[in-house]
Amino acid sequence: MEDYLKGCRFLPKLNNEIPSERNATYKERFSSLENLVLIMFEDDAVLIPRETAWFGYYPDGAFSPVLPPQETKLYTEDWIGLKTLDEAGRVKFVSVPGGHLRISRSDMKKYVVPYLKTDGSSKQSIRRILSH
Numbered sequence: 082m083e084d085y086l087k088g089c090r091f092l093p094k095l096n097n098e099i100p101s102e103r104n105a106t107y108k109e110r111f112s113s114l115e116n117l118v119l120i121m122f123e124d125d126a127v128l129i130p131r132e133t134a135w136f137g138y139y140p141d142g143a144f145s146p147v148l149p150p151q152e153t154k155l156y157t158e159d160w161i162g163l164k165t166l167d168e169a170g171r172v173k174f175v176s177v178p179g180g181h182l183r184i185s186r187s188d189m190k191k192y193v194v195p196y197l198k199t200d201g202s203s204k205q206s207i208r209r210i211l212s213h
Contacts, residue, residue, distance in 0.1 A: 095107070096155055096160060097160035098155070108159070109162070111163070112163075112166055113162075115171065116172075116173065118173045118192060118196055119136070119172065119174055120175045120176075120177060120193075121135050121177075122176075122178075122182065123176060123178050124178065125180060127180075132147045132149070136153060136163055137149050137150045138155075150163065151164075
């Protein structure tokens with residue numbers, strides 16, 4: 082964990098993982114989302130483990146088992162507001178077939194589009210994109 086915190090430039094900051102540098106604004110803004118749709122791709126070979134798409138990860142110092150997000154410190158200590166969002170029913174954990182970011186149009190329509198707020202012209206653009 083120490084190597085990760087030192088070597089990774091942006092994730093520890095974004096995830097509020099550095100206790101001395103926790104940013105209350107990150108948590109405040111993240112937890113203010115109306116909905117958060119987290120999509121895990123079943124054949125993801127980019128995110129390892131693939132459960133990181135849901136903020137799941139390994140326990141400190143181990144490579145198994147993969148912890149569900151609700152058992153990670155990021156969640157239990159609510160570093161970014163994920164627990165706050167989840168307890169309010171505003172997190173959608175979705176699993177779809179395919180590789181990294183290979184979401185089908187039907188899954189996009191089913192899991193993402195319902196949460197998009199758009200004006201009339203944007204709705205037409207979304208319909209046009211999804212109809213091809």
